[in-house]
Amino acid sequence: MPRPIRALVKPSAIDYNLQRIRAINPAWHCMPVVKAHAYGHGLERLLSGLQSADSLAILEIEGAAALRKLGWSKPIVLLEGCFDSADVEQAVALGLDWVVHDHAHLQAVVDLADRWLDTQHAPRIFLKLNTGMNRLGFTVDTAPAVIEQLDALARQMEWPVPVLMTHFANADAQQLVNARPSAQAQFEALMALKPAHWFSSLANSAGVLNCPEWAGDIVRPGIAIYGATPGPKTALEYGLKPAMSLRSQVIAIQTVAVGERVGYGSRWQATRSSRIGVVACGYADGYPRHAPDGTPVVAAGQRVPLAGRVSMDMLTIDITDAPQVQLGSDVELWGEALSIDEVAEHAGTIGYELMCALAPRVPVTVVEG
Ligand SMILES: *Cc1c(COP(=O)(O)O)cnc(C)c1O
Secondary structure, eight states: OOOSOEEEEOHHHHHHHHHHHHHHOTTSEEOOBOHHHHHTTOHHHHGGGGTTOSOEEESOHHHHHHHHHTTOOSOEEETTOOSSHHHHHHHHHHTOEEEEOSHHHHHHHHHHHHTOOTTSOOOOEEEEEESSOOSSSEETTTHHHHHHHHHHHHHHHTOOOOEEEOOOSSTTOSSHHHHHHHHHHHHHHHHHHOOTTSEEEOOOHHHHHHOGGGSBSEEOOOGGGGTOOOSSSOTTTTTOOOSEEEEEEEEEEEEEOTTOEESGGGOEEOSSSEEEEEESOOGGGTOOTTOOTTOEEEETTEEEEBOSOOOSSOEEEEOTTOTTOOTTOEEEEESSSSOHHHHHHHTTSOHHHHHHTOOTTSOEEEOOO
């Protein structure tokens, strides 16, 4: 028998979450983000749930090539742009669109236009503005000249109308009263520069869910389509369904007396006679090693606390108050009974990091319907 750990992924949850997002504003062009192997889920496994998307956004050009191989014919946008001229060649060959966020990358587009063949796929350029995130993009001061240059080029080449894009720095603030003024200011900075006929794109999941009026034309939800939350509300409150669950089983049970300790570093100590369940899941599967005692785990349908340090291949749970838990009982580490966000919060991280870190050794089953 294989080790009992497995991850289940559900394309239908992706489709459901996309519909939820569309319902917020049916006029949006919906461009889900599928970078990092669809946030750890595996792009090819989820593609059937992405069919209603208008386009897809990704960073890795190999992932874009894989999408084309799998038959995805709608637009694909490279969110960090083309890294060198070889990428530009490949992007054109694959029929991709891409982000331009600095002068060198703009020059690569100008060079491309110089050797343009009419038979090639005409790219839609997403020009990225830095409106306060200070990560990627042209500053508001340098933008007007760049916008003018790109607009003239796109008209002359008869390429698709460009998109002016930016990224919200704070739309996920823990208090929406703090998030919204910052998002509004970034929106206003972008709209002041955008030529009337260009499209706009501002919102990630936090923007879509918390500041939809400043999202622009093309939305870029990532975490929300996988059914986790950017904050501050829970995924359930936003009406999202988790697309991944991580499951395993109890493979051993120990009875420990008062004062005995469990696991590496003897971190957890029994204050009563206790039953300890040993679960086949450790940090080499993607479960966070820094999860503290008390992090919830669902065993045989009941929430029980983590007890002791997570090791490479196993973790231990206190099942003293869950007598129905037996050898072979099913365990959910995160999923439908226990949100990934809640586990992440206990471990001092975010759901994004946990789903992206699902280890390659965990077998994944696609659950249809
Ligand atoms: C990753 C990414 C997104 C999606 O962000 P979420 O918080 O997961 O919704 C959107 N836009 C850009 C540019 C990104 O890199």
